[in-house]
Amino acid sequence: MKQNVRYWLAIALLWIVGTSKAQYVYDYKRTGDIYFEAKDYYSAAQYYNKALGTFKIKPEQILPYTVELRGKESGKLKDYEVVIYRLAESYRNYYDFGNAEKYYEQAVGFNNNALFPLARFWYGVSLRANGKYTTALDQFTKFKQEYGKIDEISTRTNLEIACCEFAIAESNRLPAYTISKLSGDINAGGANYAPALLGKDQLLYTSSRPDSADLEKEKKSKKVNPYINNLFVAQGEEGDFHNSQPVSIPEAKGIDQGAATVSADRNTIYLTRWTTKNGVKAAAIYVSSKKGNSWEEPRAMGPNVNVEGFSSMQPFVTADGKYLLFSSNRPGGMGKNDLWYCPLDKGSAGPAKNMGTNINTRDEEQAPFYDTEKKAMIFSTDGRVGLGGLDFFVIDGDFSSWGTPKNMGMPLNSPKDDVYYTAVDNEHPLAAGYISSDRESVCCLEVFTIKKISKTINGLVLDCDGDLPLTGAKVTLLDTIQQRVLQQVTLDETGRYRFEVEPLKHYKIMAEKENYFSKAIYTNTDDLTKVDSLVNPTICLKRYEIGKPIILKDIYYDFDKATLRPQSLVVLDTVVSIMQDNPNIIIEMSAHTDSKGKDAYNMKLSQKRAQSCVDYLISKGISSDRMIAKGYGETRPIAPNTMSDGKDNPDGRQLNRRTEFKVLRVTQLTE
Numbered sequence: 001m002k003q004n005v006r007y008w009l010a011i012a013l014l015w016i017v018g019t020s021k022a023q024y025v026y027d028y029k030r031t032g033d034i035y036f037e038a039k040d041y042y043s044a045a046q047y048y049n050k051a052l053g054t055f056k057i058k059p060e061q062i063l064p065y066t067v068e069l070r071g072k073e074s075g076k077l078k079d080y081e082v083v084i085y086r087l088a089e090s091y092r093n094y095y096d097f098g099n100a101e102k103y104y105e106q107a108v109g110f111n112n113n114a115l116f117p118l119a120r121f122w123y124g125v126s127l128r129a130n131g132k133y134t135t136a137l138d139q140f141t142k143f144k145q146e147y148g149k150i151d152e153i154s155t156r157t158n159l160e161i162a163c164c165e166f167a168i169a170e171s172n173r174l175p176a177y178t179i180s181k182l183s184g185d186i187n188a189g190g191a192n193y194a195p196a197l198l199g200k201d202q203l204l205y206t207s208s209r210p211d212s213a214d215l216e217k218e219k220k221s222k223k224v225n226p227y228i229n230n231l232f233v234a235q236g237e238e239g240d241f242h243n244s245q246p247v248s249i250p251e252a253k254g255i256d257q258g259a260a261t262v263s264a265d266r267n268t269i270y271l272t273r274w275t276t277k278n279g280v281k282a283a284a285i286y287v288s289s290k291k292g293n294s295w296e297e298p299r300a301m302g303p304n305v306n307v308e309g310f311s312s313m314q315p316f317v318t319a320d321g322k323y324l325l326f327s328s329n330r331p332g333g334m335g336k337n338d339l340w341y342c343p344l345d346k347g348s349a350g351p352a353k354n355m356g357t358n359i360n361t362r363d364e365e366q367a368p369f370y371d372t373e374k375k376a377m378i379f380s381t382d383g384r385v386g387l388g389g390l391d392f393f394v395i396d397g398d399f400s401s402w403g404t405p406k407n408m409g410m411p412l413n414s415p416k417d418d419v420y421y422t423a424v425d426n427e428h429p430l431a432a433g434y435i436s437s438d439r440e441s442v443c444c445l446e447v448f449t450i451k452k453i454s455k456t457i458n459g460l461v462l463d464c465d466g467d468l469p470l471t472g473a474k475v476t477l478l479d480t481i482q483q484r485v486l487q488q489v490t491l492d493e494t495g496r497y498r499f500e501v502e503p504l505k506h507y508k509i510m511a512e513k514e515n516y517f518s519k520a521i522y523t524n525t526d527d528l529t530k531v532d533s534l535v536n537p538t539i540c541l542k543r544y545e546i547g548k549p550i551i552l553k554d555i556y557y558d559f560d561k562a563t564l565r566p567q568s569l570v571v572l573d574t575v576v577s578i579m580q581d582n583p584n585i586i587i588e589m590s591a592h593t594d595s596k597g598k599d600a601y602n603m604k605l606s607q608k609r610a611q612s613c614v615d616y617l618i619s620k621g622i623s624s625d626r627m628i629a630k631g632y633g634e635t636r637p638i639a640p641n642t643m644s645d646g647k648d649n650p651d652g653r654q655l656n657r658r659t660e661f662k663v664l665r666v667t668q669l670t671e
Helices: 006-019 028-037 041-052 067-072 074-093 097-107 119-129 133-146 152-170 212-221 566-581 599-619 650-656
Strands: 177-181 192-199 202-207 230-237 240-246 256-262 268-277 280-291 312-317 323-328 338-345 365-371 376-381 391-396 418-423 432-437 446-452 456-463 474-479 485-490 496-500 506-512 519-524 533-535 539-541 550-552 585-592 627-633 659-666
Touching (some): 028 074, 041 074, 074 097, 097 119, 119 133, 119 152, 133 152, 192 256, 192 418, 192 432, 202 256, 268 312, 312 365, 338 365, 365 418, 456 506, 496 506, 506 539, 519 539, 519 566, 550 566, 566 585, 599 627
Parallel strands (some): 192 446, 230 256, 256 312, 280 312, 456 533, 456 539, 585 627
Antiparallel strands (some): 202 230, 230 240, 256 268, 312 323, 365 376, 376 391, 418 432, 432 446, 456 496, 474 506, 506 519, 550 659, 585 659
16 A cells, blocks of 8 residues: 655655764654654664664563563563664555564564554564565464454455465466566656657656755755656657656756646646645646647646545556546546546546446555557556555546456566556557556565567468458457457468467457358367467368258268268367358258159158257257258259169169258347
8 A cells, every 4th residue: 555655755765864963862752753753664673783782682582471570670571672663664654564574573482462452463464565475474364363353454354365266376377467677767766657659769767866956955954855856758669768867857946746647649748746745645637738849847637536525546548539538536536546437528627437346445556557559557556455564456448437457467566566557559459468566575665667478379270262361351359258359350361360468368260251151169268388389270161152052972871761871070179160150150950862753752761860960960959940950852953863765763863862051041149
């Protein structure tokens, strides 16, 4: 449940402690307490560490206590316990979870649990933040058993347990992305975060790196805080950016600004301005227009975005310019900071709407990014099951309805905070981008580049008559469970398709074209754990004409009967597949005989044989109202039954003893 202010606060505290006076030097614990109550946790930790050196506590007095020892030095032991616990709290509150874990581990060993009832909970949080999920799970489970209250902490404990279980399971899954820290000078000092594209080969970001002039003033006066957040821009591409410079945009004295987004035409910046007092942030969203090579004075957006007494921050404008998305703790939300959106009309924001419980929780939701083309949003939250801290989630939908958020997994997410996604380009917004994370830092966010690991299946679609590529055919990738369309392509002259997929999944691929029988194949991607690409069997589509019969070869019946032989069923199964893949066609199944025997008998026998075929299709689940059985007897020969000299023609009779089907009509499917 972290606020973004902490990414630069720790650095600012370094400056604060340097300006402190030495009036409390002789009472380190009391000095630490003063800083602790003022929420200056960095300074508090320094003095609590010094205070530890003033206690002469023997190891056997600490864990476990004996009644005799506690009686003799209860005051000193209690002070010692308080220093240990507050030292752990101080480290945790400025996000040094390595040291926090060390001192919480000591605190949970104290017998005086009533004094520190949350020690085990925060010990678990520190372990989880350090990626020690199994040990953290043990601590949360014990805490749940010991803690008798029903409150926010108990609710959070259940979520933390679920997060640890999720993380343990996630460690066995294949990563979907690669991630690496940006090279160059973007991550050179202070907190660096909230990347956004300002222009071609230009990365806009927010940094708390100190201004050189302010550093010089700070050295002289000890009163100037040089660690103010501002907007910077760097030149480069992919994972390498250099020549970072402050953006030429007016600043407000003593106010941080950043966490910005840029309109699609690059002529408008929406940014956050904020101040922080006693660890509490007050933020509002501003807008600035481009004027030549610089930017005009930012103007606060109206009350539809900024509500007096509450914070609005982290704006994002959709690529089509229709919506402004942002995070805010304004009234009407689900909890802390929720995600909201406003319709935009020529830059003017309409009434804000909460994005609802499919997205927002009682905890933090931050930094939205929306892909207009794919209708998917990436955002960060610590209110759902994840790896810990703020995790990236993706959710499908638009501004009228949303699906279910999905955790984006390792390595995109980490045990710490992962926030501020932006795409490398608008053509493939979810395939590559930049994020901010403090996974490699004690205090601060840094900028990373990510790229989706491409796993593909591909194949070829041909015309069955001639085996030529079937240009213009439509190929669809579907989810086999929900039959949901995932991707779709129209084939060019090569007849080839290619889909990005996930390993260890099952997919349905449907190929279709007008006046061709559609065909589906089913594939799994288990082998993509070993390779990056799989080739599917070639699909050939058969052309048909309404009312034109198609002969089914190798359909055999018992002599003088309508009983289908086993080898005939294999052929009829192909008709079953056609009927399943083409649910909108109505067909006629027909049977024919040669001229031997009486006309009436042949007509009756052929009708029975046609009905046998229809009955088999019905047994395979094909609806009877999609089929007609028709026997034609000897009335429609396709070859002579006798030679011209009157002799018998066995080959001709064999051709005439046939089974056919034809498409009678194509219906319109209803949803």
